[in-house]
Amino acid sequence: MLYDLVLAPFVEFDFMRRALVGTLALALGAGPVGVFLMLRRMSLTGDAMAHAVLPGAAVGYLLYGLWLPAMTLGGLIVGFAVALLSGLVARVTALREDASLAGFYLISLALGVTLVSLRGSNVDLLHVLFGSVLALDDAALILIAGITTVTLVALALIYRPLVLECVDPTFLASVSRAGGPSHLIFLALVVLNLVGGFQALGTLLAVGLMMLPATSARLWTSEITGLIVLATLIGMLSGLVGIIISYHTSLPTGPCIILVAGGVHIASLVFGRAGGLIWRLIPQRHLTA
Amino acid sequence: MSALSANAPSSTTAKPVIGFDDVTLGYDRHPAVHHLNGGIAAGSLTAIVGPNGAGKSTLLKGIMGALRPLDGGIRLGCRRANIAYLPQAMDIDRSFPITVFDLVAMGLWRQAGLFGGIGRAQRRAIEEALAAVGLSGFERRTIGTLSGGQMQRALFARLLLQDAELILLDEPFTAIDAKTTLDLIDLVHRWHREKRTVVAVLHDLDLVRRAFPETLLLAREPVAWGATQDVLIADNLLRARRMIESHDPDAAYCERTAA
Numbered sequence: 236m237l238y239d240l241v242l243a244p245f246v247e248f249d250f251m252r253r254a255l256v257g258t259l260a261l262a263l264g265a266g267p268v269g270v271f272l273m274l275r276r277m278s279l280t281g282d283a284m285a286h287a288v289l290p291g292a293a294v295g296y297l298l299y300g301l302w303l304p305a306m307t308l309g310g311l312i313v314g315f316a317v318a319l320l321s322g323l324v325a326r327v328t329a330l331r332e333d334a335s336l337a338g339f340y341l342i343s344l345a346l347g348v349t350l351v352s353l354r355g356s357n358v359d360l361l362h363v364l365f366g367s368v369l370a371l372d373d374a375a376l377i378l379i380a381g382i383t384t385v386t387l388v389a390l391a392l393i394y395r396p397l398v399l400e401c402v403d404p405t406f407l408a409s410v411s412r413a414g415g416p417s418h419l420i421f422l423a424l425v426v427l428n429l430v431g432g433f434q435a436l437g438t439l440l441a442v443g444l445m446m447l448p449a450t451s452a453r454l455w456t457s458e459i460t461g462l463i464v465l466a467t468l469i470g471m472l473s474g475l476v477g478i479i480i481s482y483h484t485s486l487p488t489g490p491c492i493i494l495v496a497g498g499v500h501i502a503s504l505v506f507g508r509a510g511g512l513i514w515r516l517i518p519q520r521h522l523t524a
Numbered sequence: 525m526s527a528l529s530a531n532a533p534s535s536t537t538a539k540p541v542i543g544f545d546d547v548t549l550g551y552d553r554h555p556a557v558h559h560l561n562g563g564i565a566a567g568s569l570t571a572i573v574g575p576n577g578a579g580k581s582t583l584l585k586g587i588m589g590a591l592r593p594l595d596g597g598i599r600l601g602c603r604r605a606n607i608a609y610l611p612q613a614m615d616i617d618r619s620f621p622i623t624v625f626d627l628v629a630m631g632l633w634r635q636a637g638l639f640g641g642i643g644r645a646q647r648r649a650i651e652e653a654l655a656a657v658g659l660s661g662f663e664r665r666t667i668g669t670l671s672g673g674q675m676q677r678a679l680f681a682r683l684l685l686q687d688a689e690l691i692l693l694d695e696p697f698t699a700i701d702a703k704t705t706l707d708l709i710d711l712v713h714r715w716h717r718e719k720r721t722v723v724a725v726l727h728d729l730d731l732v733r734r735a736f737p738e739t740l741l742l743a744r745e746p747v748a749w750g751a752t753q754d755v756l757i758a759d760n761l762l763r764a765r766r767m768i769e770s771h772d773p774d775a776a777y778c779e780r781t782a783a
Contacts, residue, residue, distance in 0.1 A: 274620060274621070392638075392639070395638055395639070398622065399630060401617060401620050402616060402617055402622055402627065402667075403616045403627075403630075404615070405590075405609070405611040405615045406609070406611070406630065406682075408590060409588055409590075409607070409608070409609040410605070410630075410633040410634065410686075411633060411637075411638070413638055457621040457666060457668075458621050458623075458666070462621065
């Protein structure tokens with residue numbers, strides 16, 4: 236029974252195994268990135284960045300048709316450009332980063348929509364932009380695994396300045412010049428993970444695997460190591476459960492994965508031990524000290 | 525020009541660790557510190573006092589290199605890496621989930637840098653710094669659970685570990701109770717005995733009279749500078765209060781140029 240429900244799909248079908256491997260790899264990289272986005276109060280940055288990446292992919296499609304490397308590269312280039320420009324603008328002008336990012340991603344989005352409308356039928360394009368986790372080929376899997384590897388190594392290298400810049404930016408600036416570069420590297424990692432996610436889940440839903448596990452984890456622990464581990468586990472679990480549900484119900488896989496993550500998020504909102512709803516409603520006796 | 529009547533104290537015969545060369549600091553061309561000359565001697569213990577908007581914090585930022593002078597310059601007698609800076613409390617995100625131990629450990633940045641590990645010797649140094657500020661047993665607490673006074677103690681522990689030649693404190697005792705202030709002043713005096721240079725922006729004039737031998741009274745321009753008992757007299761304080769004019773968006777160009 237349990238075998239039929241959980242294991243059989245993966246034993247029987249190669250594409251299911253690929254989907255699972257791809258999703259687990261994505262969750263491994265996106266989890267920690269999401270935690271830092273949340274801690275840096277940039278939870279909406281991932282979303283804005285996803286909108287910025289989308290036109291890049293569309294341009295790749297316009298130029299080379301339905302060929303993934305071109306679309307990936309297009310998304311990367313536009314994503315990096317928007318991330319770097321808004322990061323630089325925030326550091327050298329009076330605009331704050333959120334305002335400057337909003338400016339650039341909207342320009343990028345409008346440009347993208349204009350370009351796409353030049354070409355008539357966009358059914359294929361929509362299909363790709365909203366992901367197809369059951370159609371991951373070797374190249375896509377290698378890309379996702381590569382991006383996750385780069386993400387984990389880079390995060391380990393910039394971990395210290397990244398944390399310090401969240402807590403006490405003035406102190407970091409007084410002892411080191413690593414703050415600016417580490418922030419830009421981090422933004423690049425956000426773009427990389429969105430682009431990695433876009434073949435599996437689509438650019439917009441890819442943000443879900445980044446933010447939902449992070450926000451859920453925050454309701455269970457407030458310690459940074461615990462946050463990162465828990466967010467990654469929630470992401471992976473959502474991937475597994477989402478794929479299985481989608482297999483048995485014939486619902487689209489990408490949205491299924493994110494909906495499972497959303498379910499975890501809502502459950503955490505209610506039951507989360509570190510600030511969930513019911514713990515506020517149930518009167519609890521205070522301690523002695 | 526009142527600025528010329530208030531030069532660096534004559535008692536400072538030692539080599540200055542900070543030298544101000546007719547420096548003007550400010551924002552968007554409006555000066556917050558106007559034509560400051562003089563120096564701060566190595567090993568001295570100086571308080572900077574003055575009304576709100578007098579340019580005290582701006583001056584510290586200028587020394588740190590976080591703000592480029594509009595005019596003139598600031599000479600440093602030590603490497604910038606040897607300066608420790610305690611900004612005003614509101615610059616720190618207290619909701620960030622980091623432990624007291626990790627916050628204090630950042631003081632070892634000069635030794636550990638981006639990637640260096642925290643070994644047994646460093647661990648002991650951190651424990652000792654926490655003990656010195658009376659925070660033993662707080663290692664595993666996150667900074668969000670600390671009271672204002674405890675947070676300030678933790679930041680002083682971090683300063684201890686930074687082992688800096690020059691220590692800049694921006695309103696370190698604002699909203700801090702008397703007991704904590706006394707404990708932290710003891711640390712400041714310990715630094716002074718260790719021949720470190722300490723510069724602190726302060727508002728409590730009684731505290732300055734008791735604990736700081738030298739004072740710079742600033743009101744955008746220096747009003748008086750020297751031994752504390754000579755600076756903090758009623759006449760000077762009155763002059764300082766009068767010198768803070770309101771912000772003038774149409775202020776004319778300053779004709780005094782740096783030499």
